[in-house]
Amino acid sequence: MEMKYPLYQQLPAEKKTVLRDTCYVKDNFLFDFERLEVYKLTVDFIEKVFEVSEELPKQVQYSLGDQFRRAALSIANNIAEGSGKTL
Numbered sequence: 001m002e003m004k005y006p007l008y009q010q011l012p013a014e015k016k017t018v019l020r021d022t023c024y025v026k027d028n029f030l031f032d033f034e035r036l037e038v039y040k041l042t043v044d045f046i047e048k049v050f051e052v053s054e055e056l057p058k059q060v061q062y063s064l065g066d067q068f069r070r071a072a073l074s075i076a077n078n079i080a081e082g083s084g085k086t087l
Contacts, residue, residue, distance in 0.1 A: 033083035042079060046072045 033039050049072040053065035 031080070031083075033080045036079065036083065039076065039079050039083075042072075042076045046076060 049068050053061065053068050056065045
């Protein structure tokens with residue numbers, strides 16, 4: 001079964017045991033934040049941002065395009081970081 005989110009990677013057999021609360025899906029595992037719908041939407045958004053930034057004119061692709069990509073990645077990073085915090 002192909003996963004909808006291509007950024008998820010298959011782990012080698014020796015990496016399947018993880019000493020934290022995870023949700024196992026066949027041969028892959030998901031960290032807690034990867035089960036959040038907002039994170040899944042963010043991954044889709046990041047892919048779109050990368051596609052759009054590649055289409056920008058060369059004059060702005062390395063400045064504005066890079067800033068767009070870093071901002072999109074920051075959203076996913078913040079979700080991952082925030083999900084690990086306890087109240």
